[in-house]
Amino acid sequence: MSDNKQIAKEIIDAVGGENNIQSVAHCATRLRVMVNDKEQIDQGTVENIDKVKGAFFNSGQYQIILGTGTVNRIYEEVEKMGLKSTTKSEQSKEAKKSGNVLQRAVRTLGDVFVPIIPVLVATGLFMGLRGLVMQEKILALFGMTPADVSENFILFTQILTDTAFIFLPALVAWSTFRVFGGTPIIGLVLGLMLVSPSLPNAWGVATGADPLYFFGFIPVVGYQGAVLPAFIAGIVGALLEKRIRKRVPEALDLIVTPFLTLLIMIAAALFIIGPIFHTVEEYILQGTLVVLELPFGIAGIVLGFFNQIIVITGVHHIFNLLEIQLLEKFGNNPYNAIVTSAVAAQGGAALAVGLKTKSKKLKALALPSSFSAFLGITEPAIFGVNLRYGKPFVMGLIGGGVGGFAAAIIGLAGTGMAITVIPGTLLYLNGQVIPYILVNLLAIAVAFTLTWLFGFSDKKIKETVQD
Template identity: 75%
Template structure:
């Protein structure tokens, strides 16, 4: 029997057996289980299973932290054992009554953005690599200057770095239709309509070189790089499609449903949703910039302090919206460097616990969790070690605030999003690289020192 199959069997048994499981899904790090009776779960037995780094209830789901890569393999074994799998979106529908309105809304936002993030990560890496290649020092190694670079090469790099943001509304509308029960292909076409070349380009309008089209008093432009208009067009469009499909004859469904859905939604999106939510986006962006621009690094201090607390609540997906707006409007992302500091700090705290601990179980849990945090995933460190022990989590928060303060003082800004700490180096392959490394070292070092001195004693090992 493979090790992952053994882990899968033990998890099923510990949560009350197959009869107690409604469905199973997974995200980047967690196995997400919907159960019939939470009282049948043996929490201690789950936490003692090999490869399990922590487990807890959140948003109506029992979430077992396994880590990247491992969770995919264990999920496959769970499905092979006859447990019905489901998508995160389907589970979100099952759990939609869990939590307050804000939590449910942000969870839905996260479900829409998670499938899009990989292409935005790739775009950020392309931006970082272009920044590295175009540095005078690097060009000088080959006896070149920026003037020697072919315009065709520049065009090629622009295709790599600009495409995802130009067609971002199409990606968002596609994902929103998928999450909210519509036909993703209709969502994709609706999103493409929002960035049609027939409309005035949004960036051209913002720069003053292009005039919007006025339908009466309503200005209409393309929505290149916009998030909220496409998100709400997808959300409402999926509902409209389902409403229409239930009411048209089956023989006419193929013709009428997509026709009416697209006609109604592009009209609604262009003349109402677009202008309204484009304005809302500008206010959100202004508010984010106001916090980031607080003097003396205070913005970085506040974000660094509170980021991992927000991660614990599970509503941190709201930051995806903010980071996308920063990248789309300015071509860089100061938020990334600050939250990197808070993530690195939790890894530093877990590392201190792992080295100081005498218990083999604690070492086996804390040291891999610290490594996971240094790769940008903090859930194992937070839920498996730091938050369980209490003080290490607090020390990580303090150190994260310090690192965020420095990142803000240094005006650090990544070329992309969603990768941090060690992988995040690829977003700073320019004159910022040494400062980025310094911020991470300070965050990890401060968290390690504080945890070692004040945050952890051997008797606190409740394992």
């Protein structure tokens, strides 16, 4: 097995040499290379380098999948070679200049929402755990019934499960200010103003309470759980802050800039942005529900089949907004239940390749990649195995559609978002674990069987893989 220094050198040579590289960064699993000319990249050579699990060009970056831990060691060797290194965020800013308008817009949306997702994942896990411990069968093990659970314990669980959504506008405004070049703390305060206890609670108004009326006709409410009003206010606020800062003398900047930004933006957010985009948000939610409620499991088939195609295009972050809305409004997420099948199925297809092939190199790539997919990360399986041979990817799509159909038919819905397959089990502890496991096993079994029978043979690897 090659050492990391040798692997780093082989990677640099295969992407066109040092003169073709602008900068190198890395994330949790991938080495990200900004190149001058992507035509100089030798894709086949890169994919056959030891420890490389796949490579693809996306978002203006050539991304080489190496896996957790390995990528850090390879990156250290690349740095020692004197190449320009940078942070992932700095490189992402440079990469944003590439791609069409939709791709740039979706990348920006991802940059805003991805930092927020971990706390929403944690909240979903708290919901799942609460659902587990509150089940009558579980309580009975301790000689208790739901009536025996103390009010203080219920209050404690509500703090865990409700806080992130109550203050979601503050998180969104903070992250949006950060992405659009404003001062994040100003965005945070603006978001907190949108959920001020002085305003009528959004959920209270939704159940019959009266909003405040300014000027006799503008309804003003708190925006607990709202996403779009905070997102738009964050964009406008960050741009406004930068304009104000350019015109204010430096000696007064500390006082005047945040004062004017917050004064103007809270008025705009409460009287204009909030009412308009809260309505838009409601229409988006209703449209999502129409799709998810299509009869005969159609939504599951469509979303389960096309999900991983959408992931390849890099525009899947747009669904973060929809999942957040579902969780905020209903406390559950049927979309997660469908797409987990798509993820599991790609793992099933890669597993079939790994078990069927006689190529030691492909086996060493496919088996760990399938396990990675079962942990919710499909890039190694997709780019390293399934897409390379074509048919396994298609069989994975079919498996995802079948699993999605089953999830839609039985009404499966998670308590959170962003984690799937094995880790996603924690989102279904409220009495849904068995059907969740069966749906995933169905998706894996269909993809595995189709790949084994029709999707792969060792004749294909002679074209792309060398032992």
